[in-house]
Ligand code: ADP
């Protein structure tokens with residue numbers, strides 16, 4: 001590939017809102033046969049809203065929301081924004097820590113508060129009250145557990161919507177000969193519903209950030225050349241492991257850093273544009 005041709009390709013890419021990290025990226029794009037999509041913020045809007053609060057016996061909805069909202073204020077995860085908005089809490093948080101792909105924790109009003117996936121809370125503080133287990137079993141939504149001082153206090157269910165362009169994007173990616181996979185840290189029922197809505201047949205759910213890396217490595221072991229599209233801090237390692245990492249608009253800095261391509265618009269169709277463009281550019285220069 002001549003530098004001039006690559007520049008032309010990259011310039012057209014810039015018009016479409018596709019930023020290319022280096023010249024070899026376009027060459028690599030051509031060999032991709034598999035595309036792994038992260039769910040939250042990639043296939044879905046990543047703008048979550050709180051839909052249900054389940055309080056364990058003896059707990060109040062207001063306190064659960066105020067404490068969870070305060071600790072989530074310091075996180076930029078889509079789940080965090082939904083809980084922060086609903087909690088509308090002015091309480092300060094100390095010693096905040098984000099646990100990527102798991103949840104968040106910190107001191108709020110003299111209590112050590114943990115908000116995150118069920119496994120995180122169980123691992124730290126043991127089994128949940130039966131009432132909360134039942135609430136988790138009954139919802140097909142994205143649900144997180146709120147706990148403080150060693151006890152699980154409630155379950156919050158948040159909901160996201162699929163982007164209107166995602167189904168079309170999946171059709172375009174398939175037409176380009178790519179096999180799509182949906183990879184997510186969210187629960188299986190949510191992941192399967194989203195996959196069905198956009199036409200992706202293969203789903204791997206409940207993954208930790210390291211699990212996403214392993215899933216991609218496994219696809220590579222099968223001889224596949226894998227592109228991955230993601231946007232969160234928790235996607236950075238997987239984006240780096242993929243043969244082609246694609247960060248989606250307003251991605252976190254670690255995600256952009258780990259990627260070869262950045263899409264300015266939060267529209268999955270641009271991933272298909274990028275692959276089409278690079279194939280055309282390389283065809284021209286041969
Ligand atoms: P995805 O792979 O869909 O982008 P993540 O890896 O970001 O999902 O998150 C996986 C799971 O970890 C979430 O479904 C949630 O249970 C938990 N989690 C992550 N971040 C947070 C947070 N800030 N607050 C509560 N739970 C969180």
Ligand code: MG
Nearest residue numbers: 038040041232
């Ligand atoms: Mg994500």
